[in-house]
Amino acid sequence: MTGTAIKNWQSVQQEVLNRINSKLWKPGDLIPNEAQLASEFGCARATVNRALQNLADTGLLERRRKAGTRVATHPVRKATLDIPIIRKEITGKGYAYRYALVSTETVVPPRDMAARMRLKPDEKILHIVGLHMANGEPYVFENRWINSNVVPAVRDVDFSKQSPNEWLVENIPFTSGDIAFSALCAGAFEAEMLSCKTGEGLFVIDRSTWKAEGAITSVRLVFAPGYRIHTEI
């Protein structure tokens, strides 16, 4: 390595990884600063910065302002998941996409949902159940609440034409949100929606988004048996 100029951030990253893997730089060690590494590798400091930041993002390095960069002692690996529009996820896999509206109503939600969305007592909001299909087979259904008092435009939308998932992403930007992944055992409702057997293990995503005025939406996505989310670490 020494003596060979490193041209891009990927090769800087590989060299840093090699030094960590070979224990030349051990867990807890302070590594040379960006300027020193740039000089050693014969590359721009920004190139070193990008490589180190990427390794910090994956949890292998710990960077502190002024205190410098250390090899992580207990690396907490991070995985980044893309959360696309469901239509794009399905067409991206090469399947034909279809959306079917199952039901829509404006009602007072169950108490736990009203609390999660911080509604007023007896506040009625929009409840939509819809099914996303891939090549005609159930792929995921969404059981969604939309705060129609925070997002009044939602009252004029025809959700038999477009899924609320897609309409919200395109029209209502959010400032914060949370997402949770879990599993459930298919009961009668899930089995009917997804044309599967009761007792199947189903992958579940719960998601809520917020803007300054309050909760926009809270949705449970329940996927057909066999669904997997995959990413690199």
Added chain:
Amino acid sequence: MTGTAIKNWQSVQQEVLNRINSKLWKPGDLIPNEAQLASEFGCARATVNRALQNLADTGLLERRRKAGTRVATHPVRKATLDIPIIRKEITGKGYAYRYALVSTETVVPPRDMAARMRLKPDEKILHIVGLHMANGEPYVFENRWINSNVVPAVRDVDFSKQSPNEWLVENIPFTSGDIAFSALCAGAFEAEMLSCKTGEGLFVIDRSTWKAEGAITSVRLVFAPGYRIHTEI
């Protein structure tokens, strides 16, 4: 906003979010460059860069070298998940941690696992089943294969004292890996390991890691009923 100096990257981010949310900057629009925004906000260009990069990381902006920064038309939101050592995850929730080794053997793995780990025909590797407990209750079990030919040091470890999860994280750095999330329906084996009923929906993580010499490990983590992973978007 105009006329008020913005001091930190969080307030730059908030102002950019406000402009996107109010549709002052619409999906697809090219936004002013870093130098222009730094001048408008009366802050350092690095401050603007950090705010824009953060919004790009969450999928709201699309940045291209030389072509500039645009408001994403179909924002693909990204969620980042921490993948800690299981012991740290359990103690971090305030539970007492215990690990129990269930079985260990050196055998030829099933064909699909041998293919995934790119083993030679009839190559024997280490198979370990272990249970992680929180306050004495089953939390997750790991069904793990370790390529003892790529990681020979593993042969001398006593896995009744330390879980392979923790030993590998601390001793065998990896250069690449993948992770998948899914659900399964508890069969007799899962129900016995987790002291739950057959037919429960269980959350599953499959993870494989690699170094230059080959696959290090491939593990399936099966969590007790009710497990959730939660993060912000």
